[in-house]
Amino acid sequence: MLPCKSLTALLKILSLSILASCGTSELSGPQLPVEDSAILRQVTSLIREAEETSGSTAANYLMQAAKLLLVESEFERASELMGRIYRPAALPLSLRISYALLQADLAISQNDRAAALRWLTGNLVRNLDPNDAAAPELYSKLGDLHRENNSTAAAVAAYALAARTLNHPRSTQNIETLWHLLLAQETTELERLAEDANSYELRGWIELARVFLAGESNIRSQLNAIERWRSVWTSHTASQTLPSDLAALQSQWDNRPRKIALLLPLQEPAGIAIQEGFFSAYYESLQISREVPTVSTFDTTSLVGLEAVYQQAVESGADLIIGPLAKSLVNQLAENESLPVPTLALNYADAAEKSPQNLYQFGLAPADEISQLLDRAWERDYRRAALIAPESPDYDRLRSAFSAGWKDRGGNVVSLATYGETNDYSTVIKKLMAIDASEQRLENLRTLLPRNNIEFIPRRRRDIDYILLIANPRQARLIKPTLAFYYAADLPVFALPSVFDGSHKSTDNRDLEGIWFADAPWLLEDSNLKKKIDSQLRAVQGSSQRLRALGVDSFRLYPRLNQLTRKADVAIAGATGTLTLSETGKIHRNLLFARFLNGTVTRAGVEPTLHVSD
Numbered sequence: 070m071l072p073c074k075s076l077t078a079l080l081k082i083l084s085l086s087i088l089a090s091c092g093t094s095e096l097s098g099p100q101l102p103v104e105d106s107a108i109l110r111q112v113t114s115l116i117r118e119a120e121e122t123s124g125s126t127a128a129n130y131l132m133q134a135a136k137l138l139l140v141e142s143e144f145e146r147a148s149e150l151m152g153r154i155y156r157p158a159a160l161p162l163s164l165r166i167s168y169a170l171l172q173a174d175l176a177i178s179q180n181d182r183a184a185a186l187r188w189l190t191g192n193l194v195r196n197l198d199p200n201d202a203a204a205p206e207l208y209s210k211l212g213d214l215h216r217e218n219n220s221t222a223a224a225v226a227a228y229a230l231a232a233r234t235l236n237h238p239r240s241t242q243n244i245e246t247l248w249h250l251l252l253a254q255e256t257t258e259l260e261r262l263a264e265d266a267n268s269y270e271l272r273g274w275i276e277l278a279r280v281f282l283a284g285e286s287n288i289r290s291q292l293n294a295i296e297r298w299r300s301v302w303t304s305h306t307a308s309q310t311l312p313s314d315l316a317a318l319q320s321q322w323d324n325r326p327r328k329i330a331l332l333l334p335l336q337e338p339a340g341i342a343i344q345e346g347f348f349s350a351y352y353e354s355l356q357i358s359r360e361v362p363t364v365s366t367f368d369t370t371s372l373v374g375l376e377a378v379y380q381q382a383v384e385s386g387a388d389l390i391i392g393p394l395a396k397s398l399v400n401q402l403a404e405n406e407s408l409p410v411p412t413l414a415l416n417y418a419d420a421a422e423k424s425p426q427n428l429y430q431f432g433l434a435p436a437d438e439i440s441q442l443l444d445r446a447w448e449r450d451y452r453r454a455a456l457i458a459p460e461s462p463d464y465d466r467l468r469s470a471f472s473a474g475w476k477d478r479g480g481n482v483v484s485l486a487t488y489g490e491t492n493d494y495s496t497v498i499k500k501l502m503a504i505d506a507s508e509q510r511l512e513n514l515r516t517l518l519p520r521n522n523i524e525f526i527p528r529r530r531r532d533i534d535y536i537l538l539i540a541n542p543r544q545a546r547l548i549k550p551t552l553a554f555y556y557a558a559d560l561p562v563f564a565l566p567s568v569f570d571g572s573h574k575s576t577d578n579r580d581l582e583g584i585w586f587a588d589a590p591w592l593l594e595d596s597n598l599k600k601k602i603d604s605q606l607r608a609v610q611g612s613s614q615r616l617r618a619l620g621v622d623s624f625r626l627y628p629r630l631n632q633l634t635r636k637a638d639v640a641i642a643g644a645t646g647t648l649t650l651s652e653t654g655k656i657h658r659n660l661l662f663a664r665f666l667n668g669t670v671t672r673a674g675v676e677p678t679l680h681v682s683d
Contacts, residue, residue, distance in 0.1 A: 112137050116150075125164055128154045132167050139171070144178045151175065158193060165193040166203040173210060186214050199230050205237040212243070216250065222262055225250055229271040232306050240310075248312035251278035273305040281315065285642050286350075286598075288322045288628050289358040291315075314639070317632065325628035326411070329362045330382035332392025333415075336370040340394060342613045343415065346620025346644075347391075349602050354624070362389075362627065369393050375401045383409050389630075391415070391623050402428055411630060413623060417655060424654040429630060431623065431656040433615055433645065435565060436470055441587050441660055442537065442563045443474050451534035451561070453483045455501055457548060458539040460487035467565075471537055483532050488544075494551045503530040504555050533557075538564040538584070542611070546580035561585065566592070566660070569670065571611040579668040587660035591618035591644040593672055594661075599644075618644035626656075 112134045119130035131150050138147035154160075157168045169188045176184035189211045197204055212227035228247035234240060251259065251274060259279050266272040277298050284290035295315060299308050307315075331347065334340035344366075355361050365385050367378050375398045382390050390412040393399060396419070402408065403418035407426035416432040424430065446454070454475050458468050472482050486501035488494060498504070536557075540548055545568045552558065566588040568581065591599055592614055602617065609617070622643040626633075633639050633650035641648045646658030662673035 108137050108141060125160050128157070128160055128168075129164060132164070132171055135171055139174055139178070142178075144175060147171070148175050162196070162198075163201065163203055166197065166201065166207055169193045170203070170207055170210065173214075177214075182214055182217065186211075186218075189214070199233065205231045205234040205239065205243070209237075209239050209243055212246065216246070221250060221254065221258070222265065225262060225274070226266075226268075226271055229268070229274050232274075233270055235306065235310055244306075244310060244312055247274060248278070248314065251275065252282065254278075256282070269304070270306060273302045273307065276302070277305075277307055277315075282642075286625050287354055287357055288318055288325070289354070289360060292318055292322060293357075314636075317635070321628055321632050324631060325362070326387075326389035327362050328385070328387045328389070329364045329627060330385055330387035330390045330392075331364055331366045332369050332375075332378060332382060332390060332394075333366070334370040334372075334394055335366070335368045338613065339616055340370065342609065342616035343394065343620035343623070345602065345606055346617035346622075347624045348620075349598060349606075349617075350621040350624035353598055367392075369395065369398065372398065389413065389627055391627070399430065413626060413630065415619060415623060422653055429650070429654050429656060431619075431626070431648075433619060434658075435467055437646075437658050438565050438587055438660060439467065439470050439537075440474055442565070442585075443471070443478060443480075445585070445587075445662065446535050446537075446561075446563060447478050447480065449535075449561075452480050453532050453534045454480055455484040455486075455533045455536045456482060456539070457486050457488070457497065457501060457536060459544075460489050464539065467539060484530065488548075492547060494544075494548050495555075498548070498551045498555050498557070501536075502533075502552075502555050502557055533560060535561040535563060538562055538568065540564065541567050542570040542577070542581070545584065546577060549581055549584060566611070566615065569611050569663075571609075571614050573670045574668060576668060578665050578670065581665040582667075584665050585662060585673075586664075587662050589615055589618050589645045589658070590642070590661055591615065591621070593663050593670065596644070615645070621645075622648065 115130045115134035115137075119127040119134070122130065131154055135147040135150040138144075138150065151168070151171060154168065157165060160168065169191065173185040173188040176182070176188060189207060194207060197207065208227045208231035212224045212231060215224035215227055225247060228243050228250065231237075231243040232240065232247055237243075254262070256279075259275055259282075263272060263275045263279070266275055277295075280294040280298050281291055284294045295311070295318070302308055331344070333344055335344060351361060351364065365382070365387065367382055369375070369378060369392065372378060372393070372395070375393060379390070379402075388410055390410055392413075392415055393402075394415045396416045399414045399416045399418045400420075402412065402414060403420050403423060403425060405425045408428050411427045411429065413429045413431055417430045417434055418424075456468065456471055458464050468485070475482055484501050484503070486497045488497045536552070538545060538548065545564065549562065552560065552562070562584045564584050564586040566586060568584060568586050569588055569592060571592050572578065590596075592611060598621065622645050625643065626641070626648070629641055633641070633648075633656070639649070640659070643658070646660045649657050649659070651657060663670050664673065665671075
């Protein structure tokens with residue numbers, strides 16, 4: 070039974086509040102909108118209904134009123150109404166669920182998500198039937214809370230239960246959220262989730278994600294995998310309603326380019342490496358399906374002007390052009406307002422913002438590599454950086470990109486040392502670590518105190534949190550031990566991909582001990598295609614391997630450019646990294662992180678704690 074006197078008092082308080090908020094005064098704020106007043110009048114009406122009834126009926130009216138107050142952010146009033154409901158455990162199940170949901174919402178309004186989780190998993194809802202009409206809302210909210218807590222397995226399980234009800238207002242959102250959660254997991258994590266899955270629905274979603282990701286390099290392969298999945302999971306929710314990414318695959322495949330023109334410098338090592346990757350991916354696709362595009366190749370070696378060759382490619386009937394590679398030629402494309410056919414350039418124009426219609430820019434941009442290293446350093450609370458880089462005009466842009474990117478994040482570049490062609494990096498490292506200044510102090514002392522038996526231990530500067538190294542493997546193998554020699558062995562060192570030559574196990578790697586770097590999956594993971602290329606084609610080192618990966622991705626992207634354009638949040642797992650498209654038509658790569666440990670390249674997983682210098 071609900072106490073009538075208490076309800077009457079509360080009704081009077083709310084009525085006075087409504088009158089006050091609807092009144093006009095030059096000193097008060099603006100009059101509340103009509104709909105606000107209408108909602109508050111509805112709250113008053115519901116409280117009157119509750120006052121005139123009792124038991125679960127009265128509780129239902131109070132919960133309706135509290136829900137309206139929550140919408141109006143009247144949290145204290147809503148909480149007071151909920152407090153008038155005694156013995157919620159005695160209510161019917163549907164009302165117990167509503168009560169738990171409202172209490173969870175009140176807890177969330179107070180930023181107490183732990184309390185919200187307790188309400189949604191407590192005794193009031195312990196015997197919840199997943200088919201109950203209120204279940205989707207509860208499971209949706211439970212999934213949201215678990216996701217915010219980074220409890221992936223629990224979130225996936227909750228969303229899988231919520232997604233079962235296709236006529237619920239949040240049905241589409243639940244399916245999409247669940248799907249993107251699954252796609253974000255590593256293969257090993259999906260395997261673990263599958264082992265722990267305790268329901269038909271949950272296991273079906275996980276298996277769908279696994280087959281989708283396994284065929285990610287080829288749309289035709291994915292379509293075949295989805296059909297095989299549907300033939301097994303006939304009663305599953307996804308058999309009726311696929312996530313939007315999957316539902317759009319058939320359209321993307323049907324509208325793929327049928328003729329490709331490939332513009333490459335075929336008499337240069339870079340062009341040859343890209344061509345090797347491109348046609349390796351082409352023949353891999355041919356083994357899956359005969360539905361591959363026809364490809365015409367145009368040599369751009371030593372080409373100064375692109376217009377004639379580009380026009381020839383258009384006239385050949387190409388509905389997609391891949392290339393050119395040279396930045397100067399890409400700059401020429403970028404000067405146009407629009408291009409006659411979609412064009413995937415394999416480099417980036419100098420113009421940062423301008424991008425003609427139909428031009429996509431894709432390459433191995435060091436800017437992506439530097440940005441991700443800086444993000445990683447910033448996440449570790451490093452704030453004071455030092456840079457070691459080659460002394461060359463070709464590296465001026467990289468040094469500037471590093472300095473600007475780090476300062477934009479709020480960091481400081483406290484030391485910079487550059488080097489030329491040398492096998493002795495002592496001078497470079499002494500300058501970087503201010504050892505030379507320490508040695509100069511010794512000379513000054515000896516001038517003042519002319520004795521040769523002064524004990525001297527050089528000290529390095531202590532205001533560096535980490536070092537960014539730009540070097541090739543040979544240079545890095547000399548620089549890293551020199552850092553250790555000059556008392557900087559404890560400083561974290563991050564490096565660009567150029568530090569890695571592609572050899573995972575090598576005695577030479579011991580001289581790179583501890584260096585972190587970001588690189589393409591092609592170099593850090595042994596895919597079946599990479600193994601096949603390495604066994605059948607000429608042996609190449611790291612830089613050429615990355616160009617082969619660029620060729621592989623340039624082919625695999627050919628049916629997916631519309632997909633990238635259509636949805637801003639689409640990310641494609643490529644050989645060069647996880648690929649996304651910016652508003653300016655530039656494809657960016659998200660790389661993998663690795664570290665040299667005991668002569669072996671180790672993928673970043675559970676990373677050891679790195680200490681910042683005092």
